[in-house]
Amino acid sequence: MAGEAGKARTVLLATEKAFAAAAVAKIEAxxxxxxxxxxxxxxxxxxxxxxxxxxxxDAMIIRSDKVDQAVLDAASKLKIVVRAGAGYDNVDLKAxxxxxxxxxxxxxxxxxxxAEMVFGMMITSARNNYDGTSGFELVxxxxxxxxxxxxxxxxxxxAHGFGMKSFAYxxxxxxxxxxxxxxxxxxxxxxxxxxxxxSLHVPLTDETKSSINKALxxxxxxxGTLINTARCEVVHDADxxxxxxxxxxxxxxxxxxxxDKEAKDAMKAAVGDxxxxxxxxxxxxxxxxxLEANDNCGVAAASQIVGFFxxxxxRFSLKA
Amino acid sequence: MAGEAGKARTVLLATEKAFAAAAVAKIEAxxxxxxxxxxxxxxxxxxxxxxxxxxxxDAMIIRSDKVDQAVLDAASKLKIVVRAGAGYDNVDLKAxxxxxxxxxxxxxxxxxxxAEMVFGMMITSARNNYDGTSGFELVxxxxxxxxxxxxxxxxxxxAHGFGMKSFAYxxxxxxxxxxxxxxxxxxxxxxxxxxxxxSLHVPLTDETKSSINKALxxxxxxxGTLINTARCEVVHDADxxxxxxxxxxxxxxxxxxxxDKEAKDAMKAAVGDxxxxxxxxxxxxxxxxxLEANDNCGVAAASQIVGFFxxxxxRFSLKA
Numbered sequence: 001m002a003g004e005a006g007k008a009r010t011v012l013l014a015t016e017k018a019f020a021a022a023a024v025a026k027i028e029a030x031x032x033x034x035x036x037x038x039x040x041x042x043x044x045x046x047x048x049x050x051x052x053x054x055x056x057x058d059a060m061i062i063r064s065d066k067v068d069q070a071v072l073d074a075a076s077k078l079k080i081v082v083r084a085g086a087g088y089d090n091v092d093l094k095a096x097x098x099x100x101x102x103x104x105x106x107x108x109x110x111x112x113x114x115a116e117m118v119f120g121m122m123i124t125s126a127r128n129n130y131d132g133t134s135g136f137e138l139v140x141x142x143x144x145x146x147x148x149x150x151x152x153x154x155x156x157x158x159a160h161g162f163g164m165k166s167f168a169y170x171x172x173x174x175x176x177x178x179x180x181x182x183x184x185x186x187x188x189x190x191x192x193x194x195x196x197x198x199s200l201h202v203p204l205t206d207e208t209k210s211s212i213n214k215a216l217x218x219x220x221x222x223x224g225t226l227i228n229t230a231r232c233e234v235v236h237d238a239d240x241x242x243x244x245x246x247x248x249x250x251x252x253x254x255x256x257x258x259x260d261k262e263a264k265d266a267m268k269a270a271v272g273d274x275x276x277x278x279x280x281x282x283x284x285x286x287x288x289x290x291l292e293a294n295d296n297c298g299v300a301a302a303s304q305i306v307g308f309f310x311x312x313x314x315r316f317s318l319k320a
Numbered sequence: 321m322a323g324e325a326g327k328a329r330t331v332l333l334a335t336e337k338a339f340a341a342a343a344v345a346k347i348e349a350x351x352x353x354x355x356x357x358x359x360x361x362x363x364x365x366x367x368x369x370x371x372x373x374x375x376x377x378d379a380m381i382i383r384s385d386k387v388d389q390a391v392l393d394a395a396s397k398l399k400i401v402v403r404a405g406a407g408y409d410n411v412d413l414k415a416x417x418x419x420x421x422x423x424x425x426x427x428x429x430x431x432x433x434x435a436e437m438v439f440g441m442m443i444t445s446a447r448n449n450y451d452g453t454s455g456f457e458l459v460x461x462x463x464x465x466x467x468x469x470x471x472x473x474x475x476x477x478x479a480h481g482f483g484m485k486s487f488a489y490x491x492x493x494x495x496x497x498x499x500x501x502x503x504x505x506x507x508x509x510x511x512x513x514x515x516x517x518x519s520l521h522v523p524l525t526d527e528t529k530s531s532i533n534k535a536l537x538x539x540x541x542x543x544g545t546l547i548n549t550a551r552c553e554v555v556h557d558a559d560x561x562x563x564x565x566x567x568x569x570x571x572x573x574x575x576x577x578x579x580d581k582e583a584k585d586a587m588k589a590a591v592g593d594x595x596x597x598x599x600x601x602x603x604x605x606x607x608x609x610x611l612e613a614n615d616n617c618g619v620a621a622a623s624q625i626v627g628f629f630x631x632x633x634x635r636f637s638l639k640a
Contacts, residue, residue, distance in 0.1 A: 116457050116482070117447055123440025130441070132576075132604030137436050137612040161481015162436070256452075284452025292457040 005310040009036040010077075011302070012057035014050055016065050018042035019084075023295035027061070030302035034310065038302075054078060059309070061301040062090070063294075067103075069095045080308050082316075084297035086110065086288060093320035104304055104316040108150040109296035110288035114229050114255075115154035117287050118199060119162070121253040121280050125225065129276040136223070139163040144192035147201030148173050148183065151229065155199055156183055167195055193219040197227060204231040214239035217250070225251040229287045232256055237263035244270035244279065257281035325630040329356040330397075331622070332377035334370055336385050338362035339404075343615035347381065350622035354630065358622075374398065379629070381621040382410070383614075387423075389415045400628050402426065402636075404617035406608065413640035424624055424636040428470040429616035430608035434549050434575075435474035437607050438519060439482070441573040441600050445545065449596040456543070459483040464512035467521030468493050468503065471549065471607075475519055476503055487515055513539040517547060524551040534559035537570070545571040549607045552576055557583035564590035564599065577601035 011031050013024070024040070031038045041053040047070070054060065054075035060067070060082070067081050072095050080102045083091055088105045096103045119138075127135040143159050144167040145152040156166045166183035169192050175185035192198050193216045202208045213236040217226065224247070228235060237258055243250050244267055257264040264281070271279045307313035331351050333344070344360070351358045361373040367390070374380065374395035380387070381402050392398065392415050400422045403411055408425045416423040439458075447455040463479050464487040465472040476486045486503035489512050495505035512518050513536045522528045533556040537546065544567070548555060557578055563570055564587055577584040584601070591599045627633035 112459055113457055116443055116459070117450075120440060120443030120447055121450070123436055124444055127437050127440055127606070127610075130437075130600065130602040130606070132602055132606050134606070134609035134611065134614070137433055137610045139432055139436070139612065158481060161478060280450065282450040282452055286447070286450070286452050286454070289454035290447075290457045291454065292459065294454070 006035070007309070009034075009058040009309060010039055010056055011036050011059045011061060011305055012039045012041060012053055013061045014041045014044070014053060014065050015061075015063050016044060017063060019063075019294065019298050020291060023298045026295065027298045027302045030299060030306060034306040036306070059305045061298065061305070064090050067091045067096070072096065072099045072101060075101075080104065080305055082106065082301040082304050084294070084301040088318055091318070093318055097320045102308065102314060103318045104301075104308075104314075105318060106297045106300035106304065107316065109300050110290070110293035111150040111154035113290040113293035114151045114287035115158050116290075117255065117282075118155050118227055118229060118253075119158055122197070122225070122227065125251050125253055125277055125280060131277070140165070141197065142167060142195040143197040143199060144168065144186060144195040145170075145183065145199050145201055146189060146192055147230070148178055148181070149201055152199065152201035153181060155201075156181070164197075167192065190216060190219065193217070193224075194221065196221055196223050197225050199227040200230040200234055202230055202234060204233050208234050210234070210236040212236060212240075214243060217243045218247075220250070223249050223251070225253060227253045229255040232258045237267075241266045241270055248278075251278045253280045255282045255287040256285040326355070327629070329354075329378040329629060330359055330376055331356050331379045331381060331625055332359045332361060332373055333381045334361045334364070334373060334385050335381075335383050336364060337383060339383075339614065339618050340611060343618045346615065347618045347622045350619060350626060354626040356626070379625045381618065381625070384410055387411045387416070392416065392419045392421060395421075400424065400625055402621040402624050404614070404621040406430065406617075408638055411638070413638055417640045422628065422634060423638045424621075424628075424634075425638060426617045426620035426624065427636065429620050430610070430613035431470040431474035433610040433613040434471045434607035435478050436610075437575065437602075438475050438547055438549060438573075439478055442517070442545070442547065445571050445573055445597055445600060451597070460485070461517065462487060462515035463517040463519060464488065464506060464515040465490075465503065465519050465521055466509060466512050467550070468498055468501070469521055472519065472521035473501060475521075476501070484517075487512065510536060510539065513537070513544075514541065516541055516543050517545050519547040520550040520554055522550055522554060524553050528554050530554070530556040532556060532560075534563060537563045538567075540570070543569050543571070545573060547573045549575040552578045557587075561586045561590055568598075571598045573600045575602045575607045576605040 028038045051074040054071055057075055058077050059080045061084055063084055078101050082104045084106055086105055086107050091103050093103055142165045148168040148170040159166050167186045168178045168183040169186040178185040186192050212234055232254055267279055268275050348358045371394040374391055377395055378397050379400045381404055383404055387401050398421050402424045404426055406425055406427050411423050413423055462485045468488040468490040479486050487506045488498045488503040489506040498505040506512050532554055552574055587599055588595050
């Protein structure tokens with residue numbers, strides 16, 4: 001457990017790729033307010049530096065920095081390590097568990113980053129990648145969310161600003177709660193696909209894998225556009241290829257192409273010279289990759305450390 | 321003048337390139353409500369068809385259709401011709417005046433079309449044209465409008481949805497009016513350039529031509545981005561080339577490249593492989609080119625015709 005509250009602590013900020021100075025200042029404001037010392041190891045070049053620096057750390061904030069058995073062995077006082085960001089492949093959770101170190105990530109800090117990119121891709125598509133031809137506007141059009149978590153709600157907020165109508169289905173959020181948040185609840189996944197835009201915000205699970213199939217996509221009205229900033233594996237590749245081939249009005253906007261190069265190339269081939277208009281793939285998954293999202297994650301990490309020591313909060317702790 | 325109100329009238333919808341069916345239905349709803357007959361000559365192939373069709377028309381709605389002396393001579397009952405759109409190079413205003421025919425256009429109907437495209441270009445630039453690298457968000461950033469007419473206000477409305485801060489200077493709109501519309505008034509053109517984004521919404525005049533020069537551009541803070549959906553001639557080409565060359569953070573997002581091919585190529589060369597990120601040119605001027613803007617213009621044209629006959633309204637009449 002966290003141990004007593006109100007004690008002086010050392011929080012090591014270990015970032016091979018440093019946060020922006022403004023973000024560090026915000027992180028330090030949080031740790032200072034709690035009476036903790038922020039110790040900075042930024043842009044370090046060797047593992048040895050990290051091993052030396054963790055020796056007196058009670059807590060650690062990291063980014064893509066690797067926390068493995070060696071780091072944990074060198075960190076005799078460490079109680080908590082927080083990955084400032086969502087992905088945590090770089091943290092050896094089993095080793096943390098073995099050492100009694102709590103590991104956390106900072107989910108939900110990148111919602112607006114993703115939401116803004118969704119609109120960039122939607123407008124780029126609606127305006128034919130700025131090729132000089134006539135396009136259409138988003139105002140008054142419908143967008144339906146499969147999953148209505150933090151990211152979907154951030155997209156919804158922007159959609160409202162554009163004068164769009166929002167619909168949502170989330171198996172874990174009751175209809176009246178969705179209504180309260182300003183979207184019209186839809187009572188099935190299939191019901192979402194009656195709207196021009198469908199935006200996916202579900203995790204990749206056995207149930208969602210390849211679940212966005214031809215039957216759903218074919219239901220979409222003219223100009224039907226699937227937006228996928230979740231995981232490309234949620235979409236049934238072969239069905240998507242077929243729909244892109246047979247429906248010249250259909251669009252797919254996806255934050256990163258399928259890993260399967262053959263599927264990716266087949267999707268591109270299906271739209272031909274409309275790539276960048278009917279079909280947009282980011283070069284690497286990047287929806288969450290902004291200066292602001294990174295800053296938010298750093299501050300969230302510091303706050304979670306303070307909450308852990310002072311109040312025993314473990315909301316975002318990760319299981320091995 | 322318009323003649324008496326409450327009379328039956330024939331409105332000729334003469335469109336070589338027809339409106340979408342939904343737009344025509346909306347236009348007809350306006351004319352029917354006034355007791356007028358909408359006569360449709362759509363997708364016509366020869367001038368002879370047009371000359372025959374205008375013979376009994378009291379009013380005409382056109383798009384890029386040419387209204388010249390021959391058309392006016394064939395239209396003995398014509399009182400008003402409305403170009404559904406902003407540009408009116410296709411209407412011979414002198415000939416209209418000679419025949420006592422009022423000519424109008426329908427300005428301001430494309431404001432949202434332009435505004436949405438502005439955000440598409442801003443996000444595409446902020447997110448490095450989706451190349452997989454980390455970008456930044458628009459939230460909390462500042463945008464300053466040079467000119468605060470219909471288009472600027474539509475951009476401002478979307479900016480508000482993105483959580484941006486708006487500033488504006490317009491020599492014809494008093495500061496308190498700007499404040500009332502939700503932007504912070506700025507008291508000089510130079511003052512606008514203290515903000516990260518500056519969006520141009522001024523007409524091309526002797527005064528504005530080449531007025532956006534190095535002195536102004538160099539004042540812009542880090543990440544300074546000029547957005548030009550007005551006229552590219554407002555920007556001083558040589559100065560822009562120099563700023564793009566010397567400031568690697570500077571961006572220019574422009575609805576259509578300069579006519580001067582040499583200037584255009586020099587701007588592209590200045591940013592190198594950052595074209596599409598730091599510098600975006602549309603292939604043809606297209607900010608106003610959307611389905612919705614065109615529809616809006618058609619309905620506005622019909623409404624202006626009714627207002628003219630029934631109430632003698634001549635607000636958007638054009639001078640030869």
